[in-house]
Amino acid sequence: MASLAMNHILERIALFQFTPTHCVQARAMLGWSVEQLSREAEVAVDDIQRFEAQQEVTDAARLALAYRLEAQGLVFFPGFAPGRGMNVQGVTPHRVDREDFAMAD
Template sequence: MATSTMNLILERIALFQFTPTHCVQARGMLGWSMEQLSRETGVSVDDIQRFEAQQEVADSARLALTYRFEAQGLVFFPGFAPGCGANMRESGSVEMRGDLAMVE
């Protein structure tokens, strides 16, 4: 019981922290098109377009997007551009722009 409650709390936090603007910025940081993000997450391109246009999409779609970006080493906080977690620096797969906030 405690595990399912904790999972629900963590999902709610992830949903609150990840915004449509974050999605656009994270795709740009990774150089991913909507089509590539769709392949990476299993979320339809239509849902990604709706989410980035600040329209409603299912929580499961938003979580899939959030978790895939987090798996790439990105972190999200309301009001800030996506940041890089410590593990991202080691991967060398993303070149960070100087105008994006980094979270250490």
């Protein structure tokens, strides 16, 4: 039962933090069209367009968008543009060549 309550809390946090502006900015960062995000998140193009126009969409659609974009390593905070998470694989493609590589282990 605790995990169900925790999932509900995490969903509420994700819904609060992820805004229509974030969606537009995240797509631009990734170079994704509305159609590509639709395929990736399995959310209808119409829903994405309504959300980005700051119209009502279901919480399920918003969560699917937020979670799919987070899976690409993006993080969302109210009032700020999306950022890249610090633990995203591939952010430093040749980390062994970095002078501070030993610190990462």
